[in-house]
Amino acid sequence: MLDDLDRRILRQYQADPEAGTAELAERCGATSATVWRRLERMREGGILKGVEAVIDWQALGYAxxxxxxxxxxxxxxxxxxxxxxxxxxxxxxxxxxxxxxxxxxxxxxxxxxxxxxxxxxxxxxxxxxxxxxxxxxxxxxxxxxxxxxxx
Known part of the structure; x- marks a missing residue:
C-alpha cells in the first residue's frame, strides 16, 4: 500500500516526469536516496510501468x-x-x-x-x-x- 510520501512522489513525478531524483526529493521533502528507493520499489511492484513519449498526432498532420x-x-x-x-x-x-x-x-x-x-x-x-x-x-x-x- 502507498503511504503519504509515496503519493507525494507520484504526484510530483506525474506533474513532471522529466524531473530528476534530487528535484523530486526537494519537492517532496525527502532525501534523494529515499525517493530513488521508493521509485524503484514502485517500479518493481508494477505501480510505475515506465515513462513514455506523448506525440501530438495532430502536429504530424492527422486532423x-x-x-x-x-x-x-x-x-x-x-x-x-x-x-x-x-x-x-x-x-x-x-x-x-x-x-x-x-x-x-x-x-x-x-x-x-x-x-x-x-x-x-x-x-x-x-x-x-x-x-x-x-x-x-x-x-x-x-x-x-x-x-x-x-x-
Missing amino acids: VEVSLRVTLDKTVARAYDDFLIAARMVPEVLEIQTFLGRVDVRLSVIARDLAHYQVLYRDRILTLPHIADIETLMHIARVKSEEALPL
Whole structure:
C-alpha cells in the first residue's frame, strides 16, 4: 500500500516526469536516496510501468479522430480474437477497448483528413472480420483529457 510520501512522489513525478531524483526529493521533502528507493520499489511492484513519449498526432498532420463502436457476430467462436488480431494491424487504430453489452469493441482511429478516413474506413475497417454492426462517432472537440491520477 502507498503511504503519504509515496503519493507525494507520484504526484510530483506525474506533474513532471522529466524531473530528476534530487528535484523530486526537494519537492517532496525527502532525501534523494529515499525517493530513488521508493521509485524503484514502485517500479518493481508494477505501480510505475515506465515513462513514455506523448506525440501530438495532430502536429504530424492527422486532423480527424473517430470512435467506432463495433458489435461482433457472436455466433462465430473466435470472433473477438480474430477481430482484435486484425484491428491491431491497422496503424491508424490508436486504441482498442472491449466491453460487455451491446457494443463489443470501441476503436479510436485517426486520419489525415476526411478523404483519408473514407479510404481507411472502406479498405481497412470494413474488412475487419466478424463485424455485425458498426457505429461511427466523429470527434468534434476534446473537452477533457487527463492522464494524471487523483493521488
